[in-house]
Amino acid sequence: MNTTNTLIELSKAMPKTELHLHIEGTFEPEQMFAIAQRNNVELKYSTVEALKAAYQFTNLQDFLDLYYQGMSVLLHEVDFYDLTMAYLEKVHSENVVHVEIFFDPQGHLSRGVAFDVQIKGIHNALQDAEKKWGMTSKLIMSFLRHLSEESAFETLELAKPYLAWIDGVGLDSSEVGHPPEKFLRVFESSKSLGLKVTAHAGEEGPPDYVWQAIDQVGVERIDHGNRALEDDKLIQTIKQRNLTLTVCPLSNLKLCVVNDMKDHPIKQMLALGLHATVNSDDPAYFGGYMNDNYTSLIRNTNISKEELFQLAKNGITGSWMAEDTKAMHLKHLNTLFA
Ligand code: HPA
């Protein structure tokens, strides 16, 4: 086998974590049509093929418009369960051992779907995956940044009875024009409830948004972070504070954050000593799950075995899983790469 194929096989076999994944972004067109039919909801596209053909994006907003349309067929607890379980089954088959999943409560509340309906479906699927395969997970409630601070506070209020099932809060949706500082007070309240904090920053937004996420919000992780590379002082700060970047290669390509996978900056991030990880973001929309992301990087960026190991290791150390579980997966990883 040549080196490329050897590395691809190794990337498939290695224990992986997924730290940046929107559960609503795992909605495969076939499942979307099946759930639409059983819920008597009409989709804007008449066939799976027509829907897939619309997955051509030039920026984040193009994608978000379709993403919110797609999730509109989710109405009942079983829909959230089925969506989550389909994703977990898929990534279990790819040797993903731990997932940290975002969900967007406001994207469903606005359609009259209650908070408890959403979270019960998702939570039960996560529990079943742990029982069946020992796959561990964390759940991150994400605020939609194009909506108001007041709406985020209302969402946090609804989450209070379910804090035992929620590990952290995040910030997603349209980035430019909606800086992290817009949600400072909501993040403060979230922290006081014992929740961890992360935020999408530097996907399309400027380095200043990453500064705000770090210095004002006090995030424990940065989701994406690509544009941090434009600011040397920011790079040094991210490094000094040991902040993990949840990087999403195929997402970056589909949303034109990078023009070509050959230009993806993940190797540069590693060379700078940043804790970059590989994640799939919205795999049903961006052309691939975890293994596809690694395969694309290996084929296009000349990644070495050492870099592959570092990416997988960063995924374990940058996760919010228990320290003894981290140690167990790191041991397995070391054996595979020995
Ligand atoms: O990549 C993303 N960026 C911002 N918001 C999102 N919501 C789902 N995916 C994304």
Ligand SMILES: [Zn+2]
């Ligand atoms: Zn994302």
